[in-house]
Amino acid sequence: xxxxxxxxxxxxxxxxxxxxxxxxxxxxxxxxxxxxxxxxxxxxxxxxxxxxxxxxxxxxxxxxxxxxxxxxxxxxxxxxxxxxxxxxxxxxxxxxxxxxxxxxxxxxxxxxxxxxxxxxxxxxxxxxxxxxxxxxxxxxxxxxxxxxxxxxxxxxxxxxxxxxxxxxxxxxxxxxxxxxxxxxxxxxxxxxxxxxxxxxxxxxxxxxxxxxxxxxxxxxxxxxxxxxxxxxxxxxxxxxxxxxxxxxxxxxxxxxxxxxxxxxxxxxxxxxxxxxxxxxxxxxxxxxxxxxxxxxxxxxxxxxxxxxxxxxxxxxxxxxxxxxxxxxxxxxxxxxxxxxxxxxxxxxxxxxxxxxxxxxxxxxxxxxxxxxxxxxxxxxxxxxxxxxxxxxxxxxxxxxxxxxxxxxxxxxxxxxxxxxxxxxxxxxxxxxxxxxxxxxxxxxxxxxxxxxxxxxxxxxxxxxxxxxxxxxxxxxxxxxxxxxxxxxxxxxxxxxxxxxxxxxxxxxxxxxxxxxxxxxxxxxxxxxxxxxxxxxxxxxxxxxxxxxxxxxxxxxxxxxxxxxxxxxxxxxxxxxxx
Numbered sequence: 001x002x003x004x005x006x007x008x009x010x011x012x013x014x015x016x017x018x019x020x021x022x023x024x025x026x027x028x029x030x031x032x033x034x035x036x037x038x039x040x041x042x043x044x045x046x047x048x049x050x051x052x053x054x055x056x057x058x059x060x061x062x063x064x065x066x067x068x069x070x071x072x073x074x075x076x077x078x079x080x081x082x083x084x085x086x087x088x089x090x091x092x093x094x095x096x097x098x099x100x101x102x103x104x105x106x107x108x109x110x111x112x113x114x115x116x117x118x119x120x121x122x123x124x125x126x127x128x129x130x131x132x133x134x135x136x137x138x139x140x141x142x143x144x145x146x147x148x149x150x151x152x153x154x155x156x157x158x159x160x161x162x163x164x165x166x167x168x169x170x171x172x173x174x175x176x177x178x179x180x181x182x183x184x185x186x187x188x189x190x191x192x193x194x195x196x197x198x199x200x201x202x203x204x205x206x207x208x209x210x211x212x213x214x215x216x217x218x219x220x221x222x223x224x225x226x227x228x229x230x231x232x233x234x235x236x237x238x239x240x241x242x243x244x245x246x247x248x249x250x251x252x253x254x255x256x257x258x259x260x261x262x263x264x265x266x267x268x269x270x271x272x273x274x275x276x277x278x279x280x281x282x283x284x285x286x287x288x289x290x291x292x293x294x295x296x297x298x299x300x301x302x303x304x305x306x307x308x309x310x311x312x313x314x315x316x317x318x319x320x321x322x323x324x325x326x327x328x329x330x331x332x333x334x335x336x337x338x339x340x341x342x343x344x345x346x347x348x349x350x351x352x353x354x355x356x357x358x359x360x361x362x363x364x365x366x367x368x369x370x371x372x373x374x375x376x377x378x379x380x381x382x383x384x385x386x387x388x389x390x391x392x393x394x395x396x397x398x399x400x401x402x403x404x405x406x407x408x409x410x411x412x413x414x415x416x417x418x419x420x421x422x423x424x425x426x427x428x429x430x431x432x433x434x435x436x437x438x439x440x441x442x443x444x445x446x447x448x449x450x451x452x453x454x455x456x457x458x459x460x461x462x463x464x465x466x467x468x469x470x471x472x473x474x475x476x477x478x479x480x481x482x483x484x485x486x487x488x489x490x491x492x493x494x495x496x497x498x499x500x501x502x503x504x505x506x507x508x509x510x511x512x513x514x515x516x517x518x519x520x521x522x523x524x525x526x527x528x529x530x531x532x533x534x535x536x537x538x539x540x541x542x543x544x545x546x547x548x549x550x551x552x553x554x555x556x557x558x559x560x561x562x563x564x565x566x567x568x569x570x571x572x573x574x575x576x577x578x
Contacts, residue, residue, distance in 0.1 A: 028055075029066040035074040037081060047084040049107035076102055083111050091118045097134065104138045116143045123150055129163035133171070152180045159192040165199040169207050172196055177214040179270045186219040190228065197234050209240040217248035218266045218561075225249060255325030256367035257413070259501075259558040260461045266561055274563050275299055278544065279308070279328060280499060280510060281321050282554040284528060287573075291316070294552055295343075296571050297562070298545065305549045305571040308562075312341060312350045318361035320374070321556035324391075328556070329353075329372055332360045337379060340372075340389065345562045356387055357396055362407040366418055368439050373399065373418060375437065378407035382425055386437060386444075400442035403435050410459035412466040414480055416440050419447070421468055421478075422454035430455045434484075448483060450476070458509075462502035469509060471496050475535065488535050495529065499554025506536035508544065511552040528553055549573070 026038035044051035054067065069077065076098045079090040091099060091114060100115035102108075119131055120143065128150045135144030151158055158164055167175070175181070176189050183189055193211050197204045212235065217225060225248055235241045251258060266276050277297035286292045293315045295308045311330065319333030326345035332338070337359025342351045356374060363377025372389040376382065384405030389396050402420065409423025409431075420435040430453035437444045450468075459468045459478075466478040473493025478484045490509065498512025510532050528551035532544070548554075550573045 027065060030077070031066060031068045032072055032074045032077045035077075037077065039081065043084065047108055050105065072102055072105075073098060080106065080108070080111070084108070091115060093122070100134070100138065100140070104140070112140070116140055119143060120146055123147065125154055125157040126161055127163070128154070128158060129161055129167065133163075133167075151175065152178060153182050155181055155183050155192075156188055159188055159195075164192065165196055167196070169204065169210075173207075173210060173214060176211070179267075181269055182271050183269075186216045187221070187224050187228075190215050190217075190220060190224065194228070194232055194234075201234060205234045205238065208234045208238050209244065212241050212244050216267060216269075217244070218251055219268075222249065222252035225252070256370055258325060259323050259560070260413070260463075266559075268561070273565075274561050275301070275568070276559065276561050277306070277308075278501070278557060278559045280548065280552070280554055280557045281328065281330070282497070282499065282511065282552040282556075283315075283317065284550050284552045294550070296549065297568075299568075300543045303543050303545065305545075306568040307571045308568075309343065309348055309350060312352065313339070318378075319555060320363050320365035320377075322365045322367055322372070323556075323558045323560065324367040324370070324372065326560045326562070328560075329365065329367075331356060331365050331372075331374055332363055332377065334361050337361055345560055348562060348565055353389070354394060354396060356389075357398065358383065358385055358387065360407075362424075364409055364411040364420065366411050366413050368413055368416060368418065373437075373439065375411060375418065375420060376402055376406045376409055376423065378424075381405075382407050382423075386442075388439075399439070400437065401444065402437065403444040403446055404431065404433060406431055406435075408455040410457040410468060412459050412461045412478070414461075414464070414466075417480070419466070419478070419480070421457055421459060422450050424455045434478075436480075447480070450484065451486070456496040458498060458500040460500050460502050460507075463504075467500070467502060467507055469498070469500055471515060475507070490533060490535070493533075497553035497555065498529075499557040501557050501559070503559070506534045506544075508557075509533040509535070510557055511548050511554040513553045 023038050026040055028039050028041050028044070030037045030039055041055045045055050076095060079095060079099060080102050082088040082090050096115050096118050100112065100119070103112035103115055123131060123146070128147050132144055132147035132151060135141070135147055176193060181189065193215060197208055197211065225245065229235055230245060235245065268274055268276055277299055279295070279297050281295050283291050284294045293311045295311060297306050297308050298304070299306065314335055315330065315333050316335030317333060319330055321328060321330045328343040329340065330343070331340045338355040340353040340356060342353055344351060358379065360374070360377030360379050360383050363383070364375045366373055370391055372391070374387045374389070376384065382405040384402045386399040386402060387396055388399040404425060406420065406423030406425055410421045412419045412421070416439045418437045418439065420437065422431050422433065425431045432450040432453040433446050434448040434450065435444055436447045454470050457468050457470050459466055464479065468476045468478060471494065473490030474486060475488035475490065476484050477487045494515050495512030496515055499510035501508055511529050514527050514529060530548045530551045532546050532548060534544070549571050
């Protein structure tokens with residue numbers, strides 16, 4: 001040792017090693033299977049909480065000069081002692097798992113950490129699932145969490161691993177349902193699920209409905225559902241799978257009805273380039289006091305409002321809007337009565353379409369079998385004509401006539417029939433008739449009556465029930481086979497041009513223009529409302545807000561999925577897109 005040099009800091013470790021190797025002063029013998037290891041109680045207690053508890057408690061080992069250890073291989077225990085006495089780097093690819101088990105059992109934290117770090121350095125698609133299982137079974141959070149993150153980030157490379165196929169039911173279900181799972185497409189997840197069930201079909205076949213319900217079937221193609229899922233023996237042989245598949249097929253095959261029924265909740269991965277929004281389209285007063293068209297969306301994921309792409313023209317008043325699939329169509333209105341525009345959710349832009357033959361406002365528009373029907377309306381008098389727009393040919397045609405010309409009516413679709421509720425038959429005469437336009441025969445008949453004449457109602461159909469809300473707050477439920485009945489009454493409502501949509505828990509009424517008890521506009525300076533009214537028969541877990549971000553008249557609202565090409569812009573009342 002040179003002058004000024006500190007003595008080695010390993011002198012105590014070296015001394016302990018020599019005592020152990022020379023078997024000096026050993027006061028306990030650890031018997032592991034058929035081998036005996038003379039050790040020092042104080043050294044084992046200092047290194048291991050397990051041995052400290054053993055030698056400090058009232059257990060017989062505390063006074064005895066020997067102890068038995070079960071379920072540990074002698075060579076592994078020898079490596080544990082080498083680590084304790086000499087701090088040797090004893091970890092290899094062959095013994096790391098056994099050493100980790102022993103480190104956790106004996107509560108030797110430094111050895112546990114070294115084993116975990118050694119495993120993580122070897123992390124790959126072939127072993128990550130196994131490491132995830134080991135980490136959870138031994139309560140090694142770092143190993144479990146890091147392995148799971150690797151699996152979620154590299155699932156496309158892991159789907160064929162043998163370890164994935166050996167996961168138990170709940171672990172596999174938790175994995176494919178994780179919102180952070182990154183995949184090129186959801187079909188890869190579905191294929192992995194089918195292989196997982198097939199790997200042990202006898203015991204897993206009954207679990208197939210739960211697996212199927214966790215597949216994001218809204219995000220796979222209809223061809224995949226029909227060719228890969230519908231023909232799978234574990235699917236078609238299980239009667240509980242049938243409703244799930246039928247709903248998925250309906251979702252894809254009937255985009256015009258997608259907003260009308262709870263086929264399945266659209267659950268997007270957090271890494272998806274799409275976002276589920278509730279769209280709200282209407283009118284509001286600008287900072288200059290003028291009416292402007294407002295198109296906003298609410299995301300339940302972060303409970304925020306966003307400004308969406310502004311309409312290509314100022315729509316003014318009394319236009320019609322309806323969804324078809326994830327897209328929105330807008331027609332007519334007082335500004336440009338002949339117009340038709342499509343908002344593409346995929347492209348996030350408005351597209352101008354061919355104009356209607358007859359301009360109109362206060363009309364109704366619905367989608368039936370991937371075509372748009374425009375019914376009634378006004379243009380210097382009530383209109384009785386029905387026009388149909390074919391998306392495939394991009395053309396308009398006359399479809400027929402209503403039994404009685406009306407405007408300001410609400411509509412609902414059942415199969416291939418359109419029901420028209422009330423409306424104006426003239427400038428002062430309101431109608432209570434329920435008309436039915438059959439799109440297969442292009443004929444219209446009177447099929448019933450509302451309890452009283454009504455105009456400017458709103459209607460929404462959900463799970464084969466149509467809810468009709470009147471300007472006075474009365475809410476009716478209509479079904480063609482059972483007629484109409486009052487189901488709710490909103491006190492002090494008195495609004496028109498309000499939005500309305502339904503989900504599986506609640507009916508929502510959004511915004512609107514305030515009117516007095518005799519049906520004329522309110523004299524208040526602020527005539528529009530921000531209020532969102534939720535009508536529910538039970539407690540809802542919905543995160544939908546209680547107010548719009550700005551007072552609006554609402555012409556249409558529904559839930560859809562938008563492809564996000566650029567970051568969405570948070571709504572601000574001062575931000576007016578022009």
